[in-house]
Amino acid sequence: ILNVEQSPQSLHVQEGDSTNFTCSFPSSNFYALHWYRWETAKSPEALFVMTLNGDEKKKGRISATLNTKEGYSYLYIKGSQPEDSATYLCASLAYGGATNKLIFGTGTLLAVQP
Amino acid sequence: DSGVTQTPKHLITATGQRVTLRCSPRSGDLSVYWYQQSLDQGLQFLIQYYNGEERAKGNILERFSAQQFPDLHSELNLSSLELGDSALYFCASSRRGLNEKLFFGSGTQLSVL
Numbered sequence: 001i002l003n004v005e006q007s008p009q010s011l012h013v014q015e016g017d018s019t020n021f022t023c024s025f026p027s028s029n030f031y032a033l034h035w036y037r038w039e040t041a042k043s044p045e046a047l048f049v050m051t052l053n054g055d056e057k058k059k060g061r062i063s064a065t066l067n068t069k070e071g072y073s074y075l076y077i078k079g080s081q082p083e084d085s086a087t088y089l090c091a092s093l094a095y096g097g098a099t100n101k102l103i104f105g106t107g108t109l110l111a112v113q114p
Numbered sequence: 115d116s117g118v119t120q121t122p123k124h125l126i127t128a129t130g131q132r133v134t135l136r137c138s139p140r141s142g143d144l145s146v147y148w149y150q151q152s153l154d155q156g157l158q159f160l161i162q163y164y165n166g167e168e169r170a171k172g173n174i175l176e177r178f179s180a181q182q183f184p185d186l187h188s189e190l191n192l193s194s195l196e197l198g199d200s201a202l203y204f205c206a207s208s209r210r211g212l213n214e215k216l217f218f219g220s221g222t223q224l225s226v227l
Binding site (some may be wrong): 049106 | 214
């Protein structure tokens with residue numbers, strides 16, 4: 001995998017459903033994986049930054065896991081609420097020699113119906 | 115409120131013109147990043163500054179330039195504007211580097227007519 005890829009592109013769920021999305025990233029020279037929540041007409045807001053294989057982070061009903069060996073991260077939302085509706089972005093940071101760059105995926109758009 | 119201030123929020127200009135976008139990072143943050151969000155594209159990294167010095171360069175066109183001033187605010191200069199430069203430009207900041215969360219400004223929506 002050369003780019004950061006997110007799936008699905010979009011997701012429609014009912015209030016109360018639990019859901020998860022996937023972020024795939026290059027596993028070579030991995031340094032950190034970021035998750036952001038981006039609501040319409042607002043700016044991206046950081047959820048997590050993870051660096052270690054097996055890392056698991058939680059913020060309220062949202063949690064994320066990281067597998068650096070196989071190059072993927074999962075974001076879970078338990079009991080989705082309408083206010084969870086947003087685009088969820090992941091971004092991968094790899095060592096790039098003299099400079100490091102944070103590469104973003106195109107996001108998963110989540111719509112939670114009341 | 116992320117603490118990152120971007121001005122202006124909206125900018126409408128004509129092809130061939132030059133514009134300057136301004137960003138003030140969160141208090142205490144030394145790194146500033148510029149990203150471009152176009153239709154159907156993810157956030158595209160343009161350039162990073164750390165404590166006044168250029169740290170990393172992404173897909174930034176030669177017509178674009180940036181700098182970070184001693185007070186750590188940053189400006190992104192876009193010249194000889196083309197229709198395709200129309201996009202949402204974000205500035206973000208972090209304390210030091212990319213192993214920390216980025217805090218994004220509200221963006222500048224640039225429309226080139």
